[in-house]
Amino acid sequence: xxxxxxxxxxxxxxxxxxxxxxxxxxxxxxxxxxxxxxxxxxxxxxxxxxxxxxxxxxxxxxxxxxxxxxxxxxxxxxxxxxxxxxxxxxxxxxxxxxxxxxxxxxxxxxxxxxxxxxxxxxxxxxxxxxxxxxxxxxxxxxxxxxxxxxxxxxxxxxxxx
Amino acid sequence: xxxxxxxxxxxxxxxxxxxxxxxxxxxxxxxxxxxxxxxxxxxxxxxxxxxxxxxxxxxxxxxxxxxxxxxxxxxxxxxxxxxxxxxxxxxxxxxxxxxxxxxxxxxxxxxxxxxxxxxxxxxxxxxxxxxxxxxxxxxxxxxxxxxxxxxxxxxxxxxxxxxxxxxxxxxxxxxxxxxxxxxxxxxxxxxxxxxxxxxxxxxxxxxxxxxxxxxxxxxxxxxxxxxxxxxxxxxxxxxxxxxxxxxxxxxxxxxxxxxxxxxxxxxxxxxxxxxxxxxxxxxxxxxxxxxxxxxxxxxxxxxxxxxxxxxxxxxxxxxxxxxxxxxxxxxxxxxxxxxxxxxxxxxxxxxxxxxxxxxxxxxxxxxxxxxxxxxxxxxxxxxxxxxxxxxxxxxxxxxxxxxxxxxxxxxxxxxxxxxxxxxxxxxxxxxxxxxxxxxxxxxxxxxxxxxxxxxx
Numbered sequence: 001x002x003x004x005x006x007x008x009x010x011x012x013x014x015x016x017x018x019x020x021x022x023x024x025x026x027x028x029x030x031x032x033x034x035x036x037x038x039x040x041x042x043x044x045x046x047x048x049x050x051x052x053x054x055x056x057x058x059x060x061x062x063x064x065x066x067x068x069x070x071x072x073x074x075x076x077x078x079x080x081x082x083x084x085x086x087x088x089x090x091x092x093x094x095x096x097x098x099x100x101x102x103x104x105x106x107x108x109x110x111x112x113x114x115x116x117x118x119x120x121x122x123x124x125x126x127x128x129x130x131x132x133x134x135x136x137x138x139x140x141x142x143x144x145x146x147x148x149x150x151x152x153x154x155x156x157x158x159x160x161x
Numbered sequence: 162x163x164x165x166x167x168x169x170x171x172x173x174x175x176x177x178x179x180x181x182x183x184x185x186x187x188x189x190x191x192x193x194x195x196x197x198x199x200x201x202x203x204x205x206x207x208x209x210x211x212x213x214x215x216x217x218x219x220x221x222x223x224x225x226x227x228x229x230x231x232x233x234x235x236x237x238x239x240x241x242x243x244x245x246x247x248x249x250x251x252x253x254x255x256x257x258x259x260x261x262x263x264x265x266x267x268x269x270x271x272x273x274x275x276x277x278x279x280x281x282x283x284x285x286x287x288x289x290x291x292x293x294x295x296x297x298x299x300x301x302x303x304x305x306x307x308x309x310x311x312x313x314x315x316x317x318x319x320x321x322x323x324x325x326x327x328x329x330x331x332x333x334x335x336x337x338x339x340x341x342x343x344x345x346x347x348x349x350x351x352x353x354x355x356x357x358x359x360x361x362x363x364x365x366x367x368x369x370x371x372x373x374x375x376x377x378x379x380x381x382x383x384x385x386x387x388x389x390x391x392x393x394x395x396x397x398x399x400x401x402x403x404x405x406x407x408x409x410x411x412x413x414x415x416x417x418x419x420x421x422x423x424x425x426x427x428x429x430x431x432x433x434x435x436x437x438x439x440x441x442x443x444x445x446x447x448x449x450x451x452x453x454x455x456x457x458x459x460x461x462x463x464x465x466x467x468x469x470x471x472x473x474x475x476x477x478x479x480x481x482x483x484x485x486x487x488x489x490x491x492x493x494x495x496x497x498x499x500x501x502x503x504x505x506x507x508x509x510x511x512x513x514x515x516x517x518x519x520x521x522x523x524x525x526x527x528x529x530x531x532x533x534x535x536x537x538x539x540x541x542x543x544x545x546x547x548x549x550x551x552x553x554x555x556x557x558x559x560x561x562x563x564x565x566x567x568x569x570x571x572x573x574x575x576x577x578x579x580x581x582x583x584x585x586x587x588x589x590x591x592x593x594x595x596x597x598x599x600x601x602x603x604x605x606x607x608x609x610x611x612x613x614x615x616x617x
Contacts, residue, residue, distance in 0.1 A: 059255075092216060092245050122247040151248065 025110065025127050029078050030158040040074070042112050042126055048073055051109050055134040058145045059124060066111035066130040071103040074110070075157070084159055088129065091121060091151040098129070098147050100157075106131050106139065110152065124150035166361050173354040180347040187340045191333075205325065206262035206318035213249040214311045220246050221304050227289070228297040236289040239297070243286045247279050268317040271310040278303060387448050394445045401438045408434060446506075447575045450582035457500040457586060461610055464495040464504070464536050468529045471508035475516070483523055484516045490528035495536040496610040499587045504607070507583050507591070510576040511540045511603045518601065520544030531609065538605040546597035555593065556581045 024039045048069035056062030071086070082101040089095050102108065111130040112118065119125025128150040133139040220242040227234040253272055256262045263269050282300060289296060408431040410416060412424070419427070449455040472486055479486045497504075515525040522543035529538045547555065556577050577591075584591040588608050595601035 091241065092212065092219075092249070094212075121241070121244045122251060124248075151245070 023121075023126055025152060026154040027074055028154060028156040029075070030156075030160060031078070032160055042118060045069055045110060045112050045127070050112075051107070053109055053111070053130050053132045055130065055132055057130075057133055057148055059150065060114070062134065065113075065115050066109065066128065067113040067116070068109040068111040068127070068130070071098070071108050071110060071129070071155075074155070075103075078157070078159060080157070080159065084157060087156040088149045088152060089154040089156070090149050091153045094149060094151075096146055096149050102131075102147070106136060108132070108147075121151060127152040166357065166364075170354065170357055170361070173350050173357065176350040177347060177354060180343050180350060183343045184340060184347065187336055187343065191336055205322050206256070207315065207322045209249075209253050209256065209262045210311070210315040210318040213246075213253050214315050216242070216246040216249045217304060217307055217311055221301055221308070224297050224301040224304065228294045228301060230292075230294065233291070236291065236293075239289055239300075240287055243279075243283075250275055250279060263314060263317040263321045266317040266321070268310065268314040271307065271314050274310075275307060278307075387452060390444060391448045394441045394448070397441050398438070398445075401434060401441060404434045405431065405438060443575055443579065446579050450579050455503075455582065455586070457503060459498055459500055459587075461496060461498055462501045462504075463493075464497045464538070464607065465491055465493045465529055467501050467504050468508060468527065468538055471505045471512065472527055474505075475509055475512045478513060479516050479525065482516050484519050484525055485523060486512065486516070486525045486527060488528070489526040490530055492529065492531045492536075495529060495531060497536055497587075497607045498610045499607065500583075503583045504587070504605075507580040507605060508538065508540075510580045511538075511605065514576070515540050515542040515544075515601070515603070518542055518544040520600075522600070532606075534609050534611070535606045536609050538607075539602050540605075541600060541602040543600040546599055546601055547593070547595040548597050552595065556591075 024041045025045065027038045027040065029036050029038075045068060050067050051070055053066045054063060055066070056064060060066075072080075080100045082099075082104065084100040086098040086100060086103070087095065088097060098108070108129060108131045111128040112126070114124070114128070119128060129148045129152055131139050131144055131148055133144060220239070223234065223239050223242045226232050227236070227239050250272065253262055254276075256264065261269055261272065282303065285296060285300065408427055411419065411427055412431060446455060468491070469488070472488060476486050512525065512527070519525055519542040524543060526541045527538070528541075529536065531537075581591045584605060584607070590606040591603070592606075593601055593603045
């Protein structure tokens with residue numbers, strides 16, 4: 001990530017704390033050079049290349065269509081290793097993690113749309129981590145349901161470890 | 162014994178099979194139960210209600226902070242906590258598979274009251290502005306009312322969770338017991354099956370040893386019988402030779418003229434003595450062929466000459482029986498390698514049979530021809546033939562088509578068996594074709610002596 005972009009993002013973070021609080025996704029990356037923060041609104045996420053996953057899980061019926069960018073797209077500028085870990089936090093401070101290997105192996109997305117509609121934070125929105133569970137039998141394991149945090153508000157990764 | 166073993170074995174195998182089936186059925190049923198237990202822990206009623214209670218606490222905390230002028234809290238903070246509490250209410254409503262957490266308890270009614278308040282206060286919350294301290298305190302009071310009922314609700318959910326866990330555990334325990342019993346049955350049945358197989362194997366080993374012993378005994382007995390027959394036959398030959406010598410001497414007139422009636426009786430005695438001698442020779446040969454002790458003097462010879470000689474010698478017997486033996490075809494020379502006296506014995510045996518069974522035709526035809534690399538002697542009679550049933554037994558020992566004690570034709574029934582052994586010792590083949598009522602042809606095939614042929 002270049003310096004100019006970092007300044008912009010830091011500025012954004014300082015100027016619009018309320019936006020961060022309510023309806024955006026915070027990406028926090030710690031490298032040797034320090035910690036960089038980028039905020040994505042739902043519109044910004046949808047402006048990235050979007051993918052559809054048709055699947056079901058513990059909280060959605062089979063055949064539900066989820067739309068959003070791939071998780072790894074958000075980390076294209078970061079030299080992620082397969083053994084790195086993404087730490088996820090939801091609006092209710094639920095915490096979970098995703099091994100980076102999985103975002104390469106299964107192409108999970110940050111869903112912004114559920115059956116074409118934005119998701120309310122009174123439901124599972126605004127963002128929901130979605131794995132293509134219906135396409136991979138091994139993803140039926142309960143542990144993968146835990147990976148798919150809803151009301152997602154923050155993703156952290158520390159690549160210095 | 163064996164069939165008893167078989168029945169028990171199949172019964173036990175059936176038990177093992179059924180037990181295996183039942184076990185796999187149990188294991189198949191076990192998986193969903195395990196899944197239930199797993200899921201109940203992951204996102205069960207307690208998890209749902211605890212998160213609801215937690216979010217109520219956070220909303221109250223944020224409202225209290227908002228009401229504090231010193232902290233300057235953004236109203237959006239309050240709105241976020243309000244929405245998240247609403248989300249948690251929704252989750253409690255959804256519960257698991259559409260059933261609310263702790264459904265059926267008194268405590269679950271708190272959900273209805275909570276959603277009523279959420280809807281009633283929604284507008285107030287989203288119109289909050291900085292400095293609305295009074296409103297915030299009122300809201301704080303309204304939501305604090307829910308602290309205790311939600312706590313009770315969580316406890317009720319915990320009881321429900323415990324009941325679910327207990328049911329699952331009970332199911333698991335009962336299933337484990339069933340699997341245990343089935344496994345014990347399986348184990349016992351397998352053990353019995355092994356024991357049975359072991360006993361069966363031991364029984365079979367014993368049977369096999371017994372069979373071996375009986376076989377050895379019968380071999381010994383057979384050998385002893387052979388030796389006995391050989392010894393007796395050999396001992397019989399000396400007196401027969403003496404009788405024959407004596408009768409021949411008398412018949413030749415060396416002892417002077419004897420009365421005609423005595424002469425006739427003596428001739429009968431001589432014929433019978435000759436017949437007896439031949440029988441004894443047959444029996445001796447048979448014993449030798451059986452043990453492989455027949456000796457051969459293999460040397461180049463002319464089969465055509467041997468055949469002619471055999472026909473000449475047997476013509477007497479034929480004439481005696483009123484049967485004409487004629488040579489119908491003869492290739493010359495037919496060199497073969499073999500024991501001339503043994504071959505002659507075979508021809509004589511086949512000829513005497515042909516004479517014996519020539520029936521009304523009173524004719525036996527002999528031919529000796531070259532067919533490819535083989536010299537073939539064919540002896541044909543036009544008699545009663547051989548029935549299809551007896552055809553397979555012609556070369557068996559002691560077999561005659563008429564096995565009755567009053568049979569028409571004499572003989573031991575071993576001549577053909579010996580003849581075949583002799584022909585086979587010459588790398589030849591003795592066989593026949595026959596039509597009942599029309600006659601029989603016996604073939605003696607012997608390989609031609611190619612060397613002798615080339616030299617000629």
